[in-house]
Amino acid sequence: MTTKTDVLIIGAGAAGLMCAATAGYRGKSVTVVDMGKKPGRKILISGGGRCNFTNENASPENYLCQNPHFVKSCLSRYSAQDFIELVDRHGLEYHHKTLGQLFCNDSAQDIVDILMTECDWAGVNIALRSEVLSIEKNTDGYLVKTSGDSYQCASLVVASGGLTMPKLGATPIGYKIAEQFGLNIFPTTAALVPFTLHDHDKQRFDGLSGISVDCLVSSESGVIFRENILFTHRGLSGPAILQISSFWQAGQSITINLLPDSPIAELVSEWRQNSPQKSLKNLLATVLPKRLVESMVNHKEITDKAVNQLSNDEVTYLGQYLHQWQIKPNGTEGYRTAEVTLGGVDTDELSSKTFEAKKAAGLYFIGEVTDVTGWLGGYNFQYAWSCGVACGQAV
Numbered sequence: 225m226t227t228k229t230d231v232l233i234i235g236a237g238a239a240g241l242m243c244a245a246t247a248g249y250r251g252k253s254v255t256v257v258d259m260g261k262k263p264g265r266k267i268l269i270s271g272g273g274r275c276n277f278t279n280e281n282a283s284p285e286n287y288l289c290q291n292p293h294f295v296k297s298c299l300s301r302y303s304a305q306d307f308i309e310l311v312d313r314h315g316l317e318y319h320h321k322t323l324g325q326l327f328c329n330d331s332a333q334d335i336v337d338i339l340m341t342e343c344d345w346a347g348v349n350i351a352l353r354s355e356v357l358s359i360e361k362n363t364d365g366y367l368v369k370t371s372g373d374s375y376q377c378a379s380l381v382v383a384s385g386g387l388t389m390p391k392l393g394a395t396p397i398g399y400k401i402a403e404q405f406g407l408n409i410f411p412t413t414a415a416l417v418p419f420t421l422h423d424h425d426k427q428r429f430d431g432l433s434g435i436s437v438d439c440l441v442s443s444e445s446g447v448i449f450r451e452n453i454l455f456t457h458r459g460l461s462g463p464a465i466l467q468i469s470s471f472w473q474a475g476q477s478i479t480i481n482l483l484p485d486s487p488i489a490e491l492v493s494e495w496r497q498n499s500p501q502k503s504l505k506n507l508l509a510t511v512l513p514k515r516l517v518e519s520m521v522n523h524k525e526i527t528d529k530a531v532n533q534l535s536n537d538e539v540t541y542l543g544q545y546l547h548q549w550q551i552k553p554n555g556t557e558g559y560r561t562a563e564v565t566l567g568g569v570d571t572d573e574l575s576s577k578t579f580e581a582k583k584a585a586g587l588y589f590i591g592e593v594t595d596v597t598g599w600l601g602g603y604n605f606q607y608a609w610s611c612g613v614a615c616g617q618a619v
């Protein structure tokens with residue numbers, strides 16, 4: 225059976241649902257197809273189940289894209305404040321965490337419920353368990369065959385997401401459609417993802433799992449984030465590591481300042497005055513996790529002696545070591561645990577106002593499938609809302 229609809233949207237995720245409601249309110253007949261059993265599956269697991277649904281400070285600087293200007297238009301037309309007004313209208317209870325991040329008080333399900341209510345009010349039809357199998361362009365627009373029905377639409381919106389979390393239904397369909405219509409695609413890679421370590425570092429960090437430290441972490445390209453790092457039994461994670469992973473390339477090192485607020489030279493001089501006989505190990509354990517300090521001493525990376533016996537060279541070395549701790553990751557955990565996919569459909573192929581492909585009238589790409597990747601902290605959902613609205617106003 226072939227169903228006619230003005231707009232067909234592939235993907236009932238953040239971008240697809242937002243686009244659907246916006247187009248539906250404009251009087252368009254809209255159908256969203258998704259291969260999953262439920263809509264918004266990534267929203268449900270996001271933010272540890274509480275969905276970091278936006279960031280109050282979201283601006284173009286928080287996004288990686290080959291064309292840094294691309295997101296300006298949609299972010300200014302539908303900002304974090306606009307999404308906050310939407311959730312306020314629905315009575316969502318939420319809280320501010322650090323760095324402008326907003327989270328649901330109760331559950332990420334509340335965000336999915338808001339989007340589904342909006343879609344319902346806008347008269348959107350949602351067809352779940354419908355995997356897209358093929359697309360054909362014809363004189364009336366696009367014919368889309370799914371594992372359920374077939375659809376004939378004037379406007380086809382690809383909101384099928386990236387490659388992260390294949391067990392939640394990530395497929396390369398969006399890139400395949402872009403390829404089918406001759407659009408350029410930038411190579412994709414996992415981002416906002418934990419690092420794995422080489423064997424020698426795994427041995428060094430054995431026993432540190434669970435330790436979290438507030439650090440400054442920098443990439444070889446000079447990008448710096450101040451947040452926590454977390455030692456895990458697989459490698460390194462935590463917000464600062466996830467952030468820097470988006471700027472890391474295989475073979476590169478990252479540099480970690482373990483004491484961003486306390487220059488070691490000042491600390492040592494204070495310790496030399498106040499507790500000259502105390503061991504460096506015990507004093508460092510007052511400013512860093514004890515297990516981490518013990519591990520550094522046990523692996524002979526730092527010396528342990530009374531602070532008044534440290535030579536100036538030893539203090540200089542200690543400063544270099546703790547303020548510029550270098551680690552060369554072995555790799556990342558990949559798409560299995562990554563939050564987002566870096567790369568994707570080249571935004572130069574799309575209108576930044578409507579998200580329509582310049583080479584294929586009536587075909588649109590929004591959300592993670594495009595070459596736009598936000599930092600950690602609610603930026604990725606904000607992009608999904610902003611581009612969803614921009615596209616929904618145009619289809």
Ligand code: FDA
Nearest residue numbers: 235237238239259270271276356385393591592602604605
């Ligand atoms: P999304 O992936 O949400 O939706 C795509 C949809 O397309 C899916 O429902 C999929 O089933 C469907 N689909 C794919 N192929 C198909 C096919 N062949 N046929 C039919 N349907 C198909 N961001 C943020 O801002 N704050 C946060 O707290 C988090 N937290 C977070 C945690 C974890 C664990 C992950 C993995 C990710 C996050 N993110 C996040 C990132 C955020 O989830 C992501 O940026 C958005 O979900 C992207 O929205 P999209 O709508 O583009 O794709």
